[in-house]
Structures are given as C-alpha cells and as structure tokens.
Amino acid sequence: MKIKLTFWRGVFAVIMVLGLYSSYVRYLKGLGAVSNMTDQFPWGFWIGFDCLCGVMLAAGGFCIVGAVYLFNVERLHSIMRPAVLTAFLGYLLFIVGLLFDLGRPWYIWHQLIYMNPHSVMFEVGMCVMTYTTVLFFEFLPSVFERFHLQAPIRWIKKIYPVLIVAGILLSTLHQSSLGSLYLIMPMKLHPFWYSPALPFFFFGSAVAVGLAMTIFESTQSSKAFGRQLELSVLVTLGGALLVALWVNALLRFEDYWHRGLLREIFRPSYEAYFLWAELLMAFVIPITLLSFKRVRLSPNGLYWTSVISLLGFITNRLNVSLIGFETYVGHHYVPKWTEFSVTLMIIAMGFFLFAVAVRYLPIFPHEEIAAVPQLEPELVRVQGVPALVENAGD
Amino acid sequence: MSKALLYDATMCIGCKQCEQACATQNHLPYNDAVAAEPVQSEHKFTVVLTKDDKFMRRLCMHCEKPACASVCPVGALHKTKEGPVVYDVWKCIGCRYCMVACAFGQPKYEWQSLNPRVRKCIMCPDRIAAGKQTACAEICPTGATKFGDRDDLVKEAQERIRQNPSNYVPRIYGLNEVGGTSVLILSGVNPEEYGYPASAKIGDTPMPEYTGRVMERVPDFIPVWSLVLGGIYWISHRRDEVAAAEAEDRAAAEAEEGKEKNGSSR
Numbered sequence: 001m002k003i004k005l006t007f008w009r010g011v012f013a014v015i016m017v018l019g020l021y022s023s024y025v026r027y028l029k030g031l032g033a034v035s036n037m038t039d040q041f042p043w044g045f046w047i048g049f050d051c052l053c054g055v056m057l058a059a060g061g062f063c064i065v066g067a068v069y070l071f072n073v074e075r076l077h078s079i080m081r082p083a084v085l086t087a088f089l090g091y092l093l094f095i096v097g098l099l100f101d102l103g104r105p106w107y108i109w110h111q112l113i114y115m116n117p118h119s120v121m122f123e124v125g126m127c128v129m130t131y132t133t134v135l136f137f138e139f140l141p142s143v144f145e146r147f148h149l150q151a152p153i154r155w156i157k158k159i160y161p162v163l164i165v166a167g168i169l170l171s172t173l174h175q176s177s178l179g180s181l182y183l184i185m186p187m188k189l190h191p192f193w194y195s196p197a198l199p200f201f202f203f204g205s206a207v208a209v210g211l212a213m214t215i216f217e218s219t220q221s222s223k224a225f226g227r228q229l230e231l232s233v234l235v236t237l238g239g240a241l242l243v244a245l246w247v248n249a250l251l252r253f254e255d256y257w258h259r260g261l262l263r264e265i266f267r268p269s270y271e272a273y274f275l276w277a278e279l280l281m282a283f284v285i286p287i288t289l290l291s292f293k294r295v296r297l298s299p300n301g302l303y304w305t306s307v308i309s310l311l312g313f314i315t316n317r318l319n320v321s322l323i324g325f326e327t328y329v330g331h332h333y334v335p336k337w338t339e340f341s342v343t344l345m346i347i348a349m350g351f352f353l354f355a356v357a358v359r360y361l362p363i364f365p366h367e368e369i370a371a372v373p374q375l376e377p378e379l380v381r382v383q384g385v386p387a388l389v390e391n392a393g394d
Numbered sequence: 395m396s397k398a399l400l401y402d403a404t405m406c407i408g409c410k411q412c413e414q415a416c417a418t419q420n421h422l423p424y425n426d427a428v429a430a431e432p433v434q435s436e437h438k439f440t441v442v443l444t445k446d447d448k449f450m451r452r453l454c455m456h457c458e459k460p461a462c463a464s465v466c467p468v469g470a471l472h473k474t475k476e477g478p479v480v481y482d483v484w485k486c487i488g489c490r491y492c493m494v495a496c497a498f499g500q501p502k503y504e505w506q507s508l509n510p511r512v513r514k515c516i517m518c519p520d521r522i523a524a525g526k527q528t529a530c531a532e533i534c535p536t537g538a539t540k541f542g543d544r545d546d547l548v549k550e551a552q553e554r555i556r557q558n559p560s561n562y563v564p565r566i567y568g569l570n571e572v573g574g575t576s577v578l579i580l581s582g583v584n585p586e587e588y589g590y591p592a593s594a595k596i597g598d599t600p601m602p603e604y605t606g607r608v609m610e611r612v613p614d615f616i617p618v619w620s621l622v623l624g625g626i627y628w629i630s631h632r633r634d635e636v637a638a639a640e641a642e643d644r645a646a647a648e649a650e651e652g653k654e655k656n657g658s659s660r
Contacts, residue, residue: 030506031503033506039502039505042493072631102489103488103510110468116466161624165624165627168623173612187595187597
C-alpha cells in the first residue's frame with residue numbers, strides 16, 4: 001500500500017512539474033508557443049477535452065441530485081455528496097482550463113458587463129458561472145457539518161428546492177448549449193457530427209456520462225479510501241445507464257437515418273474509423289455488456305462498462321471538436337505535449353482536491369467509515385437485489 | 395445607406411497596391427517578403443492571389459448578418475450601419491469563437507502575442523465615417539476594387555455581366571451567400587478556385603440563424619422547464635409528506651386500537 005502511494009505521489013509530482021513548466025510557457029510565451037493551434041484550428045485540445053469533456057464528465061452532480069430529489073430515488077442518497085463534490089470540482093477545474101485557453105483570460109469578467117444574448121457562448125458562460133455557484137451551495141453543508149455549524153445548514157436546507165431546480169435547469173441549458181456552439185458551422189464540421197440535433201445529443205450524452213462517471217467515481221473512491229462499495233447503488237446506476245445509452249443510441253440512429261447517412265457511416269474513411277471507435281465504445285460494447293444480468297450485478301462489470309462508455313463519449317466530443325474539422329481544414333491537428341501536460345495537471349489537481357475533501361470533510365456517510373473489507377457475494381444476493389434487477393432493465 | 399466593395403477580378407492586374415495600402419492604413423509591416431506571402435494572416439488582412447495569369451483578392455466579406463458578431467459572447471464584433479464589421483479589442487476575452495464560426499475563415503489571431511488580438515479587415519470605418527473610400531479602393535489603379543453604395547454596386551455588377559457575358563461567370567459572389575455580404579466579387583473563373591467556400595456549401599441562410607433558432611427558445615424554455623422541475627419536485631415530496639402523515643395516522647389509530655383492545659381484554 002505504501003509503495004503504491006509513493007508511486008502515485010511520484011506520478012503526481014512529475015505531472016505537476018511538467019504542468020507548471022507548460023503554464024510558464026503559456027503565460028510568458030503565448031498560446032502559439034504552448035499549443036499547436038493555428039488560424040485554421042483556433043480551437044484545440046483544451047476546448048475539445050478540458051471544456052467539452054470536462055463539463056460532460058461533471059454531469060454526475062445534476063443527474064444524481066435530480067434522481068434523489070426530483071424522483072425520490074432514496075437509494076442514491078449516499079452517493080449524492082461525492083457526486084456533488086465531483087461536479088463542483090469539475091466545474092472549478094473547467095474554469096481553470098478556460099483561463100489557459102482564453103487569449104485574454106484577465107478579461108473573463110467582461111461576460112458580466114458586455115453581454116451578447118445572441119451568443120451561445122454567452123449563454124454557456126453565464127450558466128456555468130451560476131451553476132458553479134449553485135454547486136458551491138450544494139457542497140457547503142458538508143463544510144458546515146465538519147465545523148458543527150447547525151444554523152447555516154438549516155438556512156441552506158430552506159433554499160434547497162430552489163438550488164435543486166436551478167441546478168438542473170442550468171445544467172440542461174448549458175450541457176445542450178455546448179452542442180449548440182457547433183450549429184453555426186454546418187460547412188466546416190463533417191456531416192457525421194454536424195447535426196441540427198447536436199444540442200439533444202450533448203444533453204443526452206451528458207446524462208449517460210453523468211451516470212457512468214458516478215459508477216466510475218464511486219468504485220474508485222471505494223478502492224482508494226477503503227469505503228464499502230454500495231452494490232445496490234451501482235446496480236441502480238447501471239440500470240439507468242443502460243436506459244440512457246439506449247436513448248442516446250436511438251437518437252443517433254434516428255439522426256443518421258433522417259439525414260440519409262446510414263450507408264455512408266459504414267463506408268471506410270478517415271472519419272468513419274473515428275466514428276466507429278466512438279459508436280463501439282459509447283454504445284455497442286456497453287449496451288451489449290449491460291444486457292447480461294451477470295454484468296449488471298457485478299461491481300467489476302459495471303465499472304469496466306462505465307469506463308468503456310466514458311471513453312466512447314470522450315471520443316465523441318473530440319470527434320465533434322477536432323476530428324470533424326480536419327477534412328475542412330485540410331490538415332491534421334495534433335496537440336503539442338504542453339497542451340496534454342496542462343490538461344493532465346488540471347486532472348491531477350482534481351484528484352488531489354477530491355482526496356483532500358474526502359479526508360477532511362464528511363463526504364461519505366458516517367457509518368461506512370469503518371472499512372468493510374469485501375462485500376460478500378452471498379450477502380449481496382440476499383439484500384433484495386432481484387427486485388432491483390427488474391428495475392435495472394427499464 | 396450601406397456601403398460595399400465590388401472587386402472585379404477581370405480588371406485586376408495583380409499590382410498588390412491594395413495590400414500595401416491596407417498595411418499602411420492598419421499600421422502593419424509590409425515589404426517584399428510580406429508581399430510574397432500567399433495567405434492572409436494576423437499581419438496581412440488582404441491578399442491578391444495569382445493563378446495562371448488571373449488574380450483574385452481575398453478579404454473579410456463584411457456579411458450583412460455576420461456570424462462572428464452573433465457568436466461573440468461579449469459583443470466585441472459588430473456590424474455598423476455603414477457596412478463594416480468592426481472589432482473592439484478592449485472587450486475581447488480571446489475565446490476565438492468568431493474564428494471558428496466564420497464561413498470565410500477571415501478572423502486571424504496573434505498567436506505569438508501575450509495579449510493577443512483578433513485581426514481582420516475592418517473596411518476602414520474611420521475613413522468611411524469621414525466620407526472617404528477604403529484605402530484599397532482609393533489606391534486601386536484600374537478600378538478593380540470599387541467602393542460605393544451596395545445597391546448601386548450590385549446594379550453595376552449586373553450591368554457588367556450583361557454587357558460582357560463572355561468575360562464573367564454569370565453570378566455575383568456575395569450577393570446572396572450567407573444572406574449577402576458587403577464585399578461583392580465578379581470574376582472570370584469561380585472564386586471557389588481561390589479558396590472561397592462554395593456557394594452551395596455555405597448557402598443563402600444568414601449564419602446567425604443556425605444558432606438563433608435555438609437561442610430564441612431559451613427565454614421560453616427557462617420558465618417552462620423551471621415549472622416542470624419544480625412541479626416534479628413538489629409532487630414527489632408531497633407524496634412523501636402524505637405518506638408520512640398517513641403513517642402517522644395509522645400509527646395513532648393502531649395505538650388507539652391497541653389501547654381499546656387492552657382495555658377490553660381487561
């Protein structure tokens with residue numbers, strides 16, 4: 001255990017050193033020196049991954065809050081705090097990423113005074129700003145609890161309905177609007193990815209990814225912090241994920257069918273290879289796996305299925321933001337190592353902050369702090385799982 | 395009255411004086427090396443391209459409904475009523491959405507700068523306000539680039555095509571493309587051969603409409619979706635409250651019953 005920890009600390013240190021060097025290049029030499037972005041490729045890896053994928057991966061917060069508070073799925077209550085924490089950190093880091101990507105980040109506050117309501121980017125900016133504030137308030141109770149402050153918790157509980165509704169409203173708006181950003185470039189984005197339905201795809205994939213990310217994050221936490229793995233929770237999430245994947249897959253199919261691309265997408269081409277990778281990982285493999293009851297009931301199966309589908313949706317966003325433009329531009333865009341390095345640094349910061357928060361704040365329910373070594377499969381079967389299984393498919 | 399530029403490629407002799415005048419007007423470096431660069435960049439807003447013995451100019455098209463202005467989150471770009479699409483650098487946050495959105499790939503970026511600006515032809519708005527022509531039109535020795543009212547220039551372009559149909563591709567590029575532009579192009583070969591986007595590809599729909607269709611729904615969507623979410627919240631919590639109240643009643647009733655039973659048994 002100790003060796004493993006030092007290993008990861010070593011990795012963390014290397015990532016941070018390289019990241020700080022890249023930050024130095026970014027702020028003292030400029031965007032041209034730190035990235036391979038050009039006039040033809042004004043949006044690179046930072047927009048594609050840090051922004052588009054980052055916001056998508058932080059969707060777990062609103063998915064779980066919605067399930068718990070809007071639809072009363074009490075079972076998920078125990079993972080709400082980690083999900084909200086993940087989302088809160090995700091959005092904070094998204095803003096950090098933005099400070100790297102913006103050419104004049106010191107003017108980011110201009111959003112608030114020079115508003116252009118016709119701009120999708122303006123809408124996304126405002127939503128992200130307000131939603132981060134909402135997440136902050138949703139996260140605050142664990143801080144107050146830590147310091148035994150009852151009054152502010154009661155105060156936040158009073159506005160909780162407003163926070164919840166606002167949080168889901170804002171998420172719906174900006175998750176879909178990230179897709180709307182690309183609506184204005186029908187002549188540039190490859191038809192495999194340009195679709196009038198982009199906002200729906202982006203919202204739909206955010207829900208699926210929110211669920212998959214929660215499975216991923218819960219499993220990781222249980223491994224890293226020795227928490228009990230709440231299997232009934234994972235099974236519920238897995239069932240919901242299967243539904244979300246089906247809905248997404250059908251939407252995509254409908255779209256290709258209506259636009260007459262069904263034959264085209266099976267014809268080998270540069271774009272088709274990326275599309276296949278995306279569709280296989282996001283839909284075909286996870287849906288197939290989740291169709292087996294054995295996978296739906298196994299923590300390992302659920303974990304790996306989520307990982308595969310996460311990779312699939314990440315591929316999708318990178319296809320929309322990078323690969324889909326290559327034919328129009330006429331050349332490839334390959335990020336510089338410093339671009340990757342900044343992104344890695346931001347991700348590492350996320351893991352670090354999550355670990356710190358879990359260590360010092362009551363993020364996980366108290367009764368589970370006593371480490372339960374391994375969940376016995378026999379025990380699981382007794383705990384009313386068959387009932388869940390029936391729900392898992394619908 | 396909206397101003398425009400008419401560029402007639404058949405009259406162009408490729409002297410590149412427009413490039414030089416543009417550089418002077420915008421305080422950009424210009425020398426033989428820059429003149430030889432066959433692309434637009436952050437230090438070259440307009441370029442005269444050569445193919446065989448024919449020429450073609452490229453510059454910002456100054457769309458009637460500019461995509462760049464509609465996408466800018468801080469409104470750093472806007473279309474003036476005189477025609478130019480201008481840029482207020484002091485508003486810009488550097489998101490580069492304008493560059494991604496422009497159908498003609500016109501905005502360029504100062505990638506090497508620590509306080510980078512978006513650069514493009516801004517159609518000499520100060521000169522136009524002072525009642526003068528743009529620098530490129532003024533210097534043009536053959537009248538290939540002509541400055542004037544857009545309506546007049548459209549008529550003149552149509553007239554030129556009618557009088558010399560064999561000289562021209564029978565269309566004015568920019569008349570209807572993306573809803574019309576303030577730069578109009580006449581030529582003997584298709585502008586597409588010089589890197590202009592194909593008319594069929596960009597279409598006649600003003601680019602802002604593609605996102606406008608979605609954005610105009612937002613003001614309605616917010617109250618409706620809030621009500622729906624609030625409604626769901628209320629219903630699912632009301633159900634809990636009712637269940638809790640019922641459970642309480644039942645408990646009370648059972649307690650009562652139990653008491654009675656106890657009493658009777660005694």
